[in-house]
């Protein structure tokens with residue numbers, strides 16, 4: 001039942017669970033050496049070259065990457081289009097760069113990518129104030145020999161500080177071969193996984209990391225320029241393993257406002273720690289869940305705790321009804337300090353006061369009792385003294 005399962009959303013327990021599972025996978029994502037990071041004011045300007053297959057998201061990501069460093073680190077980036085293979089490549093970069101207000105270089109007539117790349121890099125290196133030059137390259141459909149040779153030549157000629165391998169989240173295991181092929185042509189030093197906003201979980205990133213011995217630095221999460229997120233291994237792995245986005249879930253929990261200085265969650269956590277998952281704690285949990293927006297969203301972030309049968313509308317309605325019933329209880333009843341009061345006559349009163357059937361009040365109390373039992377099984381949660389006091 002959803003209520004009992006929601007009760008599993010206890011920070012400590014989830015964190016421990018997540019850490020235990022993530023440790024191994026995280027090692028797979030961490031090649032042990034950090035990637036080059038462009039810095040403000042660097043002379044000569046840092047050169048970052050993007051490689052990857054056509055459609056992987058290079059052009060889009062080049063612009064996002066340049067914009068990200070300008071926005072968050074105050075760098076002065078510029079873009080160079082060394083894709084002379086695909087008709088319209090320069091126009092696409094030009095359009096995106098113009099939208100972002102980032103200077104760009106390219107040619108409609110020059111067909112030699114090495115030439116355009118070198119001219120562009122030289123141009124911006126002499127440009128006062130420019131400290132980051134992002135070079136977009138061509139990427140045909142397969143890692144054909146000509147493309148890889150072109151990648152090698154552009155890299156040799158522009159001597160980039162960093163070569164970024166861009167991969168689509170949906171490519172899966174094929175990422176290994178792709179990344180390896182590019183790595184043989186250019187010194188790949190970082191990976192960016194794009195289209196993480198789609199259905200794919202991006203498991204191929206593990207292969208790309210293994211093939212390039214480079215870390216994942218960013219994730220593309222949409223088609224727009226700001227849709228680039230710094231890579232967080234923990235959250236990536238928990239999503240990959242179907243554990244849900246634990247960090248995201250924790251963050252949400254913490255932003256819930258409360259009448260006192262503590263968040264309902266903190267109060268809840270304390271109550272549970274004391275082995276005291278009272279009805280008031282349950283009410284706080286509902287309150288917390290309701291301020292977090294659609295339950296479905298929350299549910300999708302929770303690690304396998306929610307049954308497939310979960311129904312958003314029913315879940316919400318039920319929580320509302322339960323809260324109404326709890327509002328008809330006295331403080332003593334909610335806090336479980338005056339449990340003796342929760343006898344048949346009190347149950348009848350609560351039912352009358354909230355306009356709900358007696359049966360439902362009893363159900364709620366029983367469900368709460370089951371939750372208390374479940375809570376007590378979570379690690380580091382004390383067993384309540386008496387879970388039977390609530391219904392008698």
Ligand code: GDP
Nearest residue numbers: 054055056057058059060194195220221222223
């Ligand atoms: P390139 O051929 O490697 O240069 O790839 P493009 O940058 O042209 O991107 C190919 C398509 O993928 C375009 O339609 C982009 O808008 C789209 N795209 C790129 N990154 C993302 C992303 O993170 N999310 C989504 N939804 N679409 C993306």
Ligand code: MG
Nearest residue numbers: 058059083089
């Ligand atoms: Mg492109």
